[in-house]
Amino acid sequence: GAVVSQHPSWVICKSGTSVKIECRSLDFQATTMFWYRQFPKQSLMLMATSNEGSKATYEQGVEKDKFLINHASLTLSTLTVTSAHPEDSSFYICSAGLAGGPRVQYFGPGTRLTVT
Amino acid sequence: TQLLEQSPQFLSIQEGENLTVYCNSSSVFSSLQWYRQEPGEGPVLLVTVVTGGEVKKLKRLTFQFGDARKDSSLHITAAQTGDTGLYLCAGASGSARQLTFGSGTQLTVLP
Numbered sequence A: 001g002a003v004v005s006q007h008p009s010w011v012i013c014k015s016g017t018s019v020k021i022e023c024r025s026l027d028f029q030a031t032t033m034f035w036y037r038q039f040p041k042q043s044l045m046l047m048a049t050s051n052e053g054s055k056a057t058y059e060q061g062v063e064k065d066k067f068l069i070n071h072a073s074l075t076l077s078t079l080t081v082t083s084a085h086p087e088d089s090s091f092y093i094c095s096a097g098l099a100g101g102p103r104v105q106y107f108g109p110g111t112r113l114t115v116t
Numbered sequence B: 001t002q003l004l005e006q007s008p009q010f011l012s013i014q015e016g017e018n019l020t021v022y023c024n025s026s027s028v029f030s031s032l033q034w035y036r037q038e039p040g041e042g043p044v045l046l047v048t049v050v051t052g053g054e055v056k057k058l059k060r061l062t063f064q065f066g067d068a069r070k071d072s073s074l075h076i077t078a079a080q081t082g083d084t085g086l087y088l089c090a091g092a093s094g095s096a097r098q099l100t101f102g103s104g105t106q107l108t109v110l111p
Helices: none
Strands: A005-006 A010-013 A020-026 A032-038 A044-051 A067-073 A074-079 A091-095 A105-107 A111-115 B005-007 B008-012 B018-025 B031-037 B044-049 B054-057 B061-065 B069-076 B085-092 B105-110
Touching: A005 A091, A010 A020, A020 A091, A020 A111, A032 A067, A032 B105, A074 A091, A074 B008, A105 B044, A111 B018, B005 B085, B008 B069, B018 B085, B018 B105, B031 B069, B044 B054, B044 B061, B069 B085
Parallel strands: A010 A111, B008 B105
Antiparallel strands: A005 A020, A020 A074, A032 A044, A032 A091, A067 A074, A091 A105, A091 A111, B005 B018, B018 B069, B031 B044, B031 B085, B054 B061, B061 B069, B085 B105
8 A cells, every 4th residue: 555656767858848746645645745856875855745726835946937846636746747857857756645543654666857 | 944864875785684774753653665776667565654763574584663752773684685676764743644755775785
């Protein structure tokens, strides 16, 4: 149980284009999902908290107009990187938690974004 | 701002050796999780500890939550090459849904 998937697992795009990454909770419903960015051999950096049916909450320094988050259902959140630039190249990971009990998060396998 | 400091940041050991990774904070956490992450993959949950002083064992891995719930440790006995990876601790506190992540420990076990 508690499986989270991400799609695509990797994507290469040209500078100036937009890329959408999907995060799905496969066997549970998630009112809250989280989006992280990770650089090589470093810890996770929280970008935003995605709330089902309402606006996402962005961390300080994260541009909400550049990283669009939509959480339209209890099993799907999407992150769209708009007008991507090479500096947006990174490993993006989403997570979701089960309601109740310890605040454990289950992570997706990540998406490697390369902007050329 | 809550901080979780992990040490060491990098650790390279020979197969068969023992090691301990520490996760420390000045804040109290209601629960603390340990994750392991391999390159190109998402973190995988290893354990959750919720009670001060709690000790949990997962095969060769022993996890301990400090009595005051401010710190935790992960001890690996007789490390194997398959233990190589990035180990992350993460704490939950208050009503916030977010987790506070430690800085990570990159473990390399050499054959």
